[in-house]
Amino acid sequence: MTNAVRGRPRWGAVARKTGGHLVRGLVMVWVVATISFVIIREIPGNPVLGQYESLIQKGMSPEQAERATAVLYGFLPTGSLWQQYLGYMGSLLHLDLGRSLSTPGVEVTTLIGSAARWTVLPVLAGTLLSFLLGVTMGVYAAIKRSGKLGDMLALSGSLLHGVPVYVIGLLLTAIFATLWPILPSGGPVDVEFVPGLNPGYLGSLLQHAVLPVVTYTLASYGGWILAMKSNVVAVLGDDFILAAELRGLKRGIVFRYLARNAILPLFTILALSIGMLFGGSIFIEEIFNYPGLGLLLVNSITSRDYALMGGTFLVITIGIVVANIVADLLYTAIDPRVRSGGAA
Amino acid sequence: MTPTTVTAPGVRIRDLTVVYKTPAGELPAVSGVNLSLEPGTITGVVGESGSGKSTLALSLLNAVQPPGRIAAGSVEIDGLGDVLTLGGEDLRRARGRQVGYVFQAAQNSLNPLKTIGKQLLDLGRSHDVEDLRGLVRDAKELLARMGMDGARVLDSHQHELSGGMRQRVGIMLALVLNAKVVVLDEPTTALDMITQATILRIIREVHDERSLTTLVITHDVGAIAEVADSLAVMYGGRVVEHGEVTEVLGAPRHPYTQGLIRAIPRLSGDISEARALPGRPPTLGTLPAAGCVFRERCERRMAVCETDEPIPVFRDGRTVACHAVDHPLALVKRKEFA
Numbered sequence: 171m172t173n174a175v176r177g178r179p180r181w182g183a184v185a186r187k188t189g190g191h192l193v194r195g196l197v198m199v200w201v202v203a204t205i206s207f208v209i210i211r212e213i214p215g216n217p218v219l220g221q222y223e224s225l226i227q228k229g230m231s232p233e234q235a236e237r238a239t240a241v242l243y244g245f246l247p248t249g250s251l252w253q254q255y256l257g258y259m260g261s262l263l264h265l266d267l268g269r270s271l272s273t274p275g276v277e278v279t280t281l282i283g284s285a286a287r288w289t290v291l292p293v294l295a296g297t298l299l300s301f302l303l304g305v306t307m308g309v310y311a312a313i314k315r316s317g318k319l320g321d322m323l324a325l326s327g328s329l330l331h332g333v334p335v336y337v338i339g340l341l342l343t344a345i346f347a348t349l350w351p352i353l354p355s356g357g358p359v360d361v362e363f364v365p366g367l368n369p370g371y372l373g374s375l376l377q378h379a380v381l382p383v384v385t386y387t388l389a390s391y392g393g394w395i396l397a398m399k400s401n402v403v404a405v406l407g408d409d410f411i412l413a414a415e416l417r418g419l420k421r422g423i424v425f426r427y428l429a430r431n432a433i434l435p436l437f438t439i440l441a442l443s444i445g446m447l448f449g450g451s452i453f454i455e456e457i458f459n460y461p462g463l464g465l466l467l468v469n470s471i472t473s474r475d476y477a478l479m480g481g482t483f484l485v486i487t488i489g490i491v492v493a494n495i496v497a498d499l500l501y502t503a504i505d506p507r508v509r510s511g512g513a514a
Numbered sequence: 515m516t517p518t519t520v521t522a523p524g525v526r527i528r529d530l531t532v533v534y535k536t537p538a539g540e541l542p543a544v545s546g547v548n549l550s551l552e553p554g555t556i557t558g559v560v561g562e563s564g565s566g567k568s569t570l571a572l573s574l575l576n577a578v579q580p581p582g583r584i585a586a587g588s589v590e591i592d593g594l595g596d597v598l599t600l601g602g603e604d605l606r607r608a609r610g611r612q613v614g615y616v617f618q619a620a621q622n623s624l625n626p627l628k629t630i631g632k633q634l635l636d637l638g639r640s641h642d643v644e645d646l647r648g649l650v651r652d653a654k655e656l657l658a659r660m661g662m663d664g665a666r667v668l669d670s671h672q673h674e675l676s677g678g679m680r681q682r683v684g685i686m687l688a689l690v691l692n693a694k695v696v697v698l699d700e701p702t703t704a705l706d707m708i709t710q711a712t713i714l715r716i717i718r719e720v721h722d723e724r725s726l727t728t729l730v731i732t733h734d735v736g737a738i739a740e741v742a743d744s745l746a747v748m749y750g751g752r753v754v755e756h757g758e759v760t761e762v763l764g765a766p767r768h769p770y771t772q773g774l775i776r777a778i779p780r781l782s783g784d785i786s787e788a789r790a791l792p793g794r795p796p797t798l799g800t801l802p803a804a805g806c807v808f809r810e811r812c813e814r815r816m817a818v819c820e821t822d823e824p825i826p827v828f829r830d831g832r833t834v835a836c837h838a839v840d841h842p843l844a845l846v847k848r849k850e851f852a
Contacts, residue, residue: 413623416575417687418610420640427625434627506627506671 184502191498195491202487206480207258211251241269267484268477270470278481281466286485288358289462292379292454293447296386301440303387304394305433311395312402312432324399331392339385339457346381354378356459382458386451390443397439401432434505438497445493449486522727523592523694525551525574530587532569532578532751534798541798543569543582544751548826551695553592556721556728558742558759560735560774562795566751571699571731575609576600591695611641614688616681618700623684624672630683631668634690641691649690656686660716678709682716689720696721699731714741735778739763747771750796750807757832767834769812806837814838 225235240257261268267278307323314320330338347355354360359378363371405411405428414424452464459465463482470478502508527549533540544566551557561567572578574589576597589597594612597605609615617623625633631650638649654664660682667675667683675683681701688696701717702710718741721728732738738745739759746756747770755768766772770791779788793811801807809819818837826835 409617409623410625412577412579413615413617413684414625414636416577416609416615416617417637418606418608418640419636420606423636423640427628430627431625504627506629507673 184499187502188495188499191495195495198491199484199488203259203262203480203484204255206483207255210476210480211254262484267481270475270478278478281478282463282481282485285461285463285466286448288460289447289451289455289464291375292382292386292460292462293451294444295379295383296451297390297440297443297447299383300387300390301394301436304391305398305436307391308395308398309402309429309432311399312406315399315403323395327392327395327399329392330388331396333389334453335385335389335451336453336457338388339381339454342381342385343457353381355381356457358460378458382454382460385454385457394436397436398432401435402428405432434501437500437504441493441497441500442490445490445496446486448489522554522725523594524553525592525695525727525729526588526590527551527570527573528588528590530570530573530589531585532566532573533583533585535581535583536798538799540583540585541801542585542751543798544573547587547748547751547753549746549753549756551727551729552744553727554725555743556718556730556741558730558732558738558745559748560732560738560745561748562733564795564797565748567731567733567748568699569751570748571615571697571729573598574695574697574729575613575615576605577609577615593694607641610637610688610693611691612693612695614691614693614696616684616688616696616698616701618703622672622680624680626672629669629671630675634668634687637687637691643691653686653690656689656720657682659720660685661712676709677705678713681705681709681713685713685716685720689724692724693726694724695727695729697729697731700733701730702732702734702737710737711740717741735763735774747774750801752807752835753826753833754808754835755833756826761832767832767839768808768836769814769838770808773811808836812838 222235222239225238226232230238265279267282270276270278270281273281304327307327311320311323311327315324343355346353354377357378358375359365359371360374363374365371408431411424411428414427419427448463449467451462452468454460455462455465456468463485466478467482467486469475470482527547530544530547530549531542532544533542547566547570549557549570559567559570569578569582573584574591574597576584576589578584584598587598591597591613594600594608597608597613600608624630628636634650634653635646638646643649650668653668657664657667662679662682667679672680685698685701698717702713705713714737717728717730720726730738730742742759744757745759745762746753747762747768748754749770755762755766755771762771763775766775773789773791776789777791779785791811796802796807796810802809804823805821806812806815806819806824809815812819816837822837824835824837826833827839
């Protein structure tokens, strides 16, 4: 009966947990890097060897061709699989992902870096906006679930959740860029402005971001509102809410009890979807011609740019692995039941 | 602790009917219940699941949850008036401040994300307690009174406390604002025997110290025998027998009470001596529309039981609602009882 422990976080345990996560995360990244190495090496037609051989046919000496190919792919095209693998891993440790084929000579890391900028803005803004909107509306949908407003909100969630993101995107483009042209239909920014912190450039940036952000928000809003609604309904049925009311707690306090308990599971999903944003949103970037990571991945696949493909995969993996760790640590910080490591 | 010179309030439940909305229409979970809680006493209410006892308990705080609705009756509490006419802020202030409510132990009546201390402060702020330090001091004293380290408990989250500890925290939260009427819904369910005995002893002691008027809801006849002064037996949403606890248990008059007591296995003697009541308790949908609600399971069923609902009759300190219980003709017509 007196097996209770203090309600304080045990930071030693948290540090150990974080360490464990980091080790597991590194293993994950290593596994994905290995798989993408093997795939690139083993695809029919072997682009690495193909490149090497075509360079020799162009009259290069084997040594030159080897070096040129190594520069392209970040690992040696000849030698045993093991030697190539070790070479690839070695350059990975130096954060060298090789050079792009489709944009000759440019390092993959540079390409990914510049694409990431264009992904983070619309996807992050869209994720956060849809989260805030969906969660707020979800609470109303749950509280008013026996009324018209609740029905409407839940319906809006199901509807938007069901419509594919490219349909929403195309619809919005058709309306706001074609029928009633108040917004640009594509591209990240107008070229006439000088990049920098000047009002013209920033204004154009925002103007171009509106449609992608709104599309992304509408596409993910449905999931949030439905999840939040069902969480709130579940917590409403919990005894501590009725108990709080029977103790005469103020409505605002009861509401906070309700909201905090209902939103808790959503934080994990939020952290994960922020991790996913490094995958970009292929449809949105394609529709709005936004040069983000999703578009980069698609282009690397269509142009058989294997170094770029491998690099993009790796970045997506790292994003998700890191998001997983963050989600777990976040949970430790906000849920006391997880914090003290005991079963509830 | 705050000196308790105020005498315990009495509670009078009159003609209380609570209905639940179902696809088959509104069905009564509690129908026409009359029950008085004498000031300063512990009244036990026993009954099977679905007998309406929890609904009755919630009515004392005008807190019947939808799809339920209080259709008729009144719940008069001294110093507060008819609770059923209260609403909004008046009702909220009465809850916790004047009427304390303790939930089942196994259920979680505490916010899992906040420490007990923070929830105590939420309670204080909700009831405009100005001296929050005093409130914490009172809470610690109450917890110590119940055999716990107050400071440590206030610093804990719900999941760090055992069932018995949670239950005592629930009692503390119901009493810390000095409520004089306390309702305990299944206070010992899902606790082990030793903890049950401890909680019952605490209920009795705190009740006496603070001169409360207490209502204990349970399905455990053994538990109620130890703690209550008077006992009401509920069946099918009606109080079928009510009287002093030793008398009701020692010489039950209503056939249902008799069956209920026969069903308890004795510590000494063969377990087969305990005989289960035949049949099953009625649900909202299977309650007969006319006549006695218990007749289907009654061994003393008569013709009149099919047509007329027995009227509760008060005699020799006991109220019984049964046609088969012999009572003087002069009293048959008496509808009211004390």
